[in-house]
Amino acid sequence: MNKICFFDTKPYDKVYFDTFKEKFDIEIDYFESKLNVDTAVMANGYEAVVAFVNDTIDTKTIDILYKGGVRIIAMRCAGYNNIDFKAAYDRIHVVRVPAYSPYAVAEHAMALLLTLNRKIHRAYNRTKEHNFSLVGLTGFDLHGKTMGVVGTGKIGRIFIDICKGFGMEVIAYDPYPAKDTDIQYVSFEELCKRSDIISLHCPLTKDTHHLIQKDALTIMKPGVVIINTSRGALINSEDLLNAIKEEKVGGAGLDVYEEETEFFYEDLSYSIMRDDILSGLISMPNVIVTSHQAFLTKEALSNIAEVTLQNLKDYFDGNGLENEICYQCTKQNHCDKNPHNRCF
Template sequence: MSKICFFDTKPYDRTYFDSYKEQFGFEIDYFEPKLNADTAIMARGYEVVVAFVNDTIDAKTIDILYEEGVRLIAMRCAGYNNIDFKAAYGKIHVVRVPAYSPYAVAEHAMALLLTLNRKIHRAYNRTREHNFSLNGLTGFDLHGKTMGVIGTGKIGRIFIDICKGFGMEVLAYDPYPAKDAGLHYVSVEELCRRSDVISLHCPLTKDTWHLINKDTLQLMKKGTYIINTSRGALINSEDLLHAIKEEQIGGAVLDVYEEETEFFYEDLSGEIIKDDILSGLISMPNVIVTSHQAFLTKEALNNIAEITLQNIKDYAEGAGLPNEICYRCTKLDHCDKNEKNRCF
């Protein structure tokens, strides 16, 4: 096995994967379409598919891939909520990149907050038109404010360190608190009531789906800012839009959106966006939306390419798969892999 097919290819993908493919001894065929049940047939003759978090890897897609000879899906990302693992189990191994650069995502979250708070995006557009007025550009000091962080994995803890550097007080929530981290853990409800800014850094599960909704939004202080650089469906977008229109929420910065698959990573500048909620959020003066770009640093792209290809090499050589996940992994704290350190 030396040939790999790669779905949803972007120019930066080619740049970084091409820089490593000879080192690992692979040939890569790059396909522009996203992976789904309609495009899975393109993987015929390949044993390995490289996919992304916005691909649709449901049971139908998996069945087609398996019939065409695919035995490994290598996710070039950390997220995997788009995969039907139960359908894949026993047929196709699934590996991912669990950590590529937590600094990239944490720093982007703070960059978004600073941009929204200090109205940098508006000031940039004004001065390009020679408008040097300061009216409407007033922000607030982060120093002394309370940041609520939901999710204290690697990214969440790095973001907390950044917040502490600004002199912020930090409240944290996580169903699995980090031991000896010195963090002040509280309930979701208390975090919502006390925080001036809330930042989401948790995975999307059945327990975190729409964690931010009309009920939790009503608990928040009037004027609270919300940051989401994790997964779009952590927030009920319709509820958020309503809370912004009612001025319950002071602003939001979103690098993800729950229905982003058909929009993000694509140039739709000449088209009408038919998603009224996304259009409504983008139209708000106190909302900033970026296109799932928090991971996009040179360091992260290097790590993604190198770890993805190492995952594939491990599979090709019959070695253990330390970055493999299956439906049992998503239900338990650990997965009892077989003697080859594989899920099956």
């Protein structure tokens, strides 16, 4: 039986990975610590580690993992912008779960919008105190509004279908438009100018880093609503907070935050929040922040566990790594894998 170590373990992770570990003949040692330069030594003696998008897998971390015998990092998520692939290339394989439930994320994006627009969160708190006043709870019809979708991969396209179900006009921006669809593509500038609501569904790259910032916010409609269930650094959070204070932005639903690593997934209810921007966003009455939970459905957690363990079994069995990413992939958007279907 192959043995792996698992970082940043949460109770829901253990439930679903324990369900599948015997099927793949894998034994798991669970660690609560996040993977970073200080904790990487815990993986000494293991050939494989399971990590998450909020772990810090930089050059120093990779060096320690490699010296300790690690030869594969299995990301139990789709995102991988936290990994130094140049440092990992030709030393440590990196695999991921490319799609676990695009429906989960798309549905959460709409849930954020509906909650924000119809003030469900505020009504819930009021009625708990027997306050049944409707003052301040006015929303707007989604029907007929223009939704701007940034990124038309699987999640973005599912979200577009949901929006059309509400009778919304949908426009989209993607540097790589989906073929054979009826999606109405426009430039990013036009999307900013025309959209009543903007929802982000694109990966974080050097080109999309701070895609939403002061200049983009300036040309948006007054009262625009922004939804982000993708990556926090797609938005310059300080610029967003200022736009909300100036009432340029009418609301924001955020499942991600660019400096979330130290905060999200942890119970900090007894701690002082030392991030003034995050504190400011949370304090706004027209902002909803959820802690990167868009993926969190039973179906998604089951798929994550099964695909992650299949990725590891393929490695241990000497098979090709279908879901591998490497320095060549991230640098050139393709990878000429070797005859064994591995990057190196």
